[in-house]
Amino acid sequence: MTATTDEVRTDGLHKGLRQRHLTMIAIGGVIGAGLFVGSGVVINEAGPSAFITYALCGVLIIMVMQMLGEMAVAKPHTGSFSQYARDALGNWAGFSVAWLYWYFWVIIVGFEAVAGAKILQYWIDLPLWVMSLVLMLLMTATNLYSVKTFGEFEYWFAGIKVATILIFLVTVTLFVLGLWPGAQLDFSNLTAHGGFFPNGKTIILAGMVTAIFSMVGAEIATIAGAESDDPERAVTKATRSVVWRISLFFVGSVFLLAVILPWNSTELGASPYVSAFEKLGVPYAANLMNAVVLTSVLSCLNSGLYTASRMLFVLAREGEAPQRVTRINSRGVPIYAILLSTIVGFLCVVAAYLSPKGIFSFLINSSGAVILFAYILIAASQLVLRRRAEAEGRELKFKMWGFPYLTILTIVAMLAILVSMAWRADTRSQITLGLVSWGALMVAYVIIRARKKAPLTSDAPATS
Secondary structure (H helix, E strand, C coil): CCCCCCCECCCCCECCECHHHHHHHHHHHCCCHHHHCHHHHHHHHHHHHHHHHHHHHHHHHHHHHHHHHHHHHHCCCCCCHHHHHHHHHCHHHHHHHHHHHHHHHHHHHHHHHHHHHHHHCCCCCCCHHHHHHHHHHHHHHHHHHCHHHHHHHHHHHHHHHHHHHHHHHHHHHHHHCCCCCCCCCCCHHHCCCCCCCCCCCCHHHHCHHHHHHHCCCCCHHHHHHHHECCHHHHHHHHHHCHHHHHHHHHHHHHHHHHHHCCCCCCHHHHCHHHHHHHHHCCCCHHHHHHHHHHHHHHHHHHHHHHHHHHHHHHHHHCCCCCHHHHCCCCCCCCHHHHHHHHHHHHHHHHHHHHCCCCHHHHHHHHHCCHHHHHHHHHHHHHHHHHHHHHHCCCCCCCCCCCCCHHHHHHHHHHHHHHHHHHHCCCCHHHHHHHHHHHHHHHHHHHHHHHHCCCCHHHHCCCCC
């Protein structure tokens, strides 16, 4: 029998998300301001071949989602990959993944609040901090009311983003094929300005750092799935849809951008989608796209708060965060987990106002590599749990492709990206600060375990 949407789970959270919410959370999770703005940076860097960079990053995200799908269908859990890391690798891994992921999202929440305020300044002449504060308060209220409210907001935010990308794909395809009024068949921008690889073939790997960060968010569906009325079906459907979403939204749209605009155009740096629509003669393109990017920012802020609060909630249940964080209100919402995550977001806004090139820059850079650390631990967890399941003769309903070879290859590829970041001067600080952040977490972990008087030798992987 299907559970009702207001059913209360054993941990007190409500199953307030429906299938349509999970579908849109999964679809919208990978469409953020990073695509609408960051894609121009990648094209400027790699040239017309930038869509290959997105395709390679897309493959990595798809692999990670397949691994997560396998684990989430077998064992739906609010902590998602933090719990799987704990089961597979030990308490230190679950602690690491949860805090690293929480840290990543609370910093992104502050960053997106500032980014959203800057977009609002396009229309409203108010101080940056005032509008950042308004956006933070709005999204905090949305998350505090109920998980269903979060789902509804995310459903409509994601719907606007998806509709915009689809309109872009259809209209620009007609333009490049010469089927748009005043247009003619023209693919010359792919080779006309220094060739398909104007900066060399290896440069397509350099852009992977920016590209992969713009795709972060697909995994939120595996966390939200635990608060849906049918976790197994929701996670399976969300995971399987990742392939076409990334192929269409990222690879397809970036390819069309490279066709319609010269890769070395200054227009790409600001907002490539605005420039593309303006080339088509779409009226008020700048206003329309700024509104869409604002929606993307709010969506990211909304889902970031949700994700961070659930990670903190799970940590508190494990005794690795203040116990007050486990308190839930009558609507099944972990209010203290949300408020604590929000406070960090507010502090980021203050840091952006007081010290944009100091504290705020440090926070953004220190969170840059942690998502890759988390992804590597996810892949390692799946490797262990899958082998354990096979050894115990358990049948899995959803499986990772090409196990164990593709899992191992994915881990190696992500390690290669980290090495690439350490090699490049402009991203080296992200690796350094990320490792410092992880090191600090490990020190905190040792202290917490010592205070709980639990011997560190008890961290052997738990039986799932």
